Amino acid sequence: MRALGIILAGGNNNRMRELSNKRAIAAMPVAGSYRAIDFALSNMANSHIQKVAVLTQYNARSLNEHLSSSKWWDFGRKQGGLFVFTPTITKENSLWYQGTADAIYQNITFLKNSHEPYVVIASGDGIYKLDYNKVLEFHIAKRADITVVCTECRDQSEVERFGVIRMNDDCRIEEFEEKPIISSYNTVSTGIYVIRRRQLIELLERAAQEDRHDFVNDILIRYKNLKRIYGYKIDSYWSNISTAEAYYRTNMAFLEPGIRNYFFRQEPAVKTKIDDLPPAKYNAGASVKNSLVASGCIINGTVENSVLFKGVFVGNNCVIRNSVILNDVYIGDNTHIENCIVESRDTIRADSDYRGEDGVRIVVEKNDRYVI
Template sequence: MKVLGLILAGGKSEKLGPLVYKRASAALPIGGKYRSIDFTLSNMVNSGIIKVGVLTQYNPRSLMDHLGSGKEWDLDRKKGGLFILQPYIGFSGEYWYKGTADAIFQNMTILRRGEEDYVLIGSGDHIYKMNYNDLYLYHFSKGADITLVTKDLDDSYDMREYGSVVVDDNMRILHFHEKVENPPSRKAFLGVYFMNKHLLMELLYSTVPNGGNDLLLDVILPRINELNVYAYDFKGYWRNIKKGVREYFKINMDIVCDRNVRDELFYENGKVYTKIKDFPPAKFTANSSVKNSIVADGCIISGMVENSVIFRGVIVKAGAKVENSIIMQGTVIEEGAVVKNAIMDKDCLIREGQKVIGDFEPVILEKRTTI
């Protein structure tokens, strides 16, 4: 079975503030050396998908630099491969994507010319590990036209920020409520679609020219009683970084503090692939103290680091303290400085003796900030 993978990676989120001023949310650094998109892209590759289109739009430079030719994911190949699908100006006037359905519609060529029979659509903003082969088998066993991946969310999620799904005893979707104040269930849609390619093309051709630009709200839900739309329950770890700074911070802290999350994300159902950089191993001097933290390659640690994620090439000098923080690539924390409950973007400089301490929410320092 041949499947085309499409990753929606063009969105931004005002909830992420300075973290997405110069990058798409799909390019946000995660867990020491990864980017958000690495998880969905690796899931596809590990599930045997060898042709993937990434639909970009907002601030794509960082994302495109990270993806390159796709060689780290074994997608630099003659047949299939990685395709970066950006908006463009054509004779018909198309330019900015108006929604998820419009984005795919403007790139209909990748559907028409491909030999694939099915399409898997996911998001570059979601952090999870999944073998999509189980989803394929479920889809065929149900005789489904469209299968949506869902999850029963616990109390750590605010259901008002997610689409709530109501299903029958056979998991066929009866109703869908998009981000309502009082959701009827805690079964949420995770933004992953699986369907026949020709069905998708037919639905897009009949909807987008008439102004329906959202794949879920305008294309699928109005036909939910006509089509066999089923829910596939995912049982593993799943978070969406677009929900805000606290969600982004929680994801990284989950990776640091919860061994079950680390094992699931990085050791089960294949590897998570990412862009390789030529940094030496991390160096820890005699004065350093590191507890319960992730320290990536290229770092030099001479101070104290605790409950933190330290990305590549970070320098923590003697006497400096870093606690409960996310420190991105190239940042330097000088002697005696204190960083606590903070998120520092790339190439920041915290001078000797300075303090950066967050309160209820982590304080964020923009890229190349000097204090």
């Protein structure tokens, strides 16, 4: 493909609550065995984009470990590769990334040293499958300066989380409002953009001279009447996990047969880093219904309508319902967990009871697993 990729994975959001205290949102576990960033990386690889830069910043340790080898997404080629860029103190700059445009600008040498004519920019917290080649074909056919991938937000109450778009009959964007309190439109930006590389360099340099740092407000919205900005609408599954509630809903969506079939059984595949773990083990008395149970789990109790990530231990007489249990959680005997997200590496004492009464509850317990 005649494009290079940039994945923005450095942001933080307080609406993730305790879940983002120790990891970037792009590193959040999804669907039992994946990380959020795997979906953008897989889309890049499946679209034959061989050169991809990931821009990290907030709580990047877990994300950097996940990205330590490019072979899992097939970027390990002599041409191209996977590049991870973090903020760096230089003679000219000693600041953290001040916004999405500034993050790319601080790594503008990557763009200037590349030869691909186009750039695909994606967010690291989107859960979707997309052939970026089709977006590029649309971009070229429309002779667009910038193409924004958009979708329909089915829940009007969620519109305030996104950039809201109004297009004309030719798909040219006429209005773009970033995270409005209320809007009569429900077409929202997915945070995926296609732009010519030289044009991107020009716009970033101009924004930096004017001390502007945000890609949406200072480039898309600022130039919407001066540049040919078009919207490419998708109707396949897309979700953004930037709030705790959205993260919970996204994981629970994978319990639907149609969603599982779309991501797990239909090509192209979603790729991730593989851990050498034994298969899940179901001991006598275990009961599992409509759940995803990852490798390395040991189940003794009852699990219903839940997602269990790698290395989870469920004790005797436990009941887990409508919950997301992250990696390496130990759940003691006779415990009841319902409508919860349990943070990774937690130790839940025996006879505990956690229930989300008014929405999803996040459980963070750091009890000692072994008493000396």
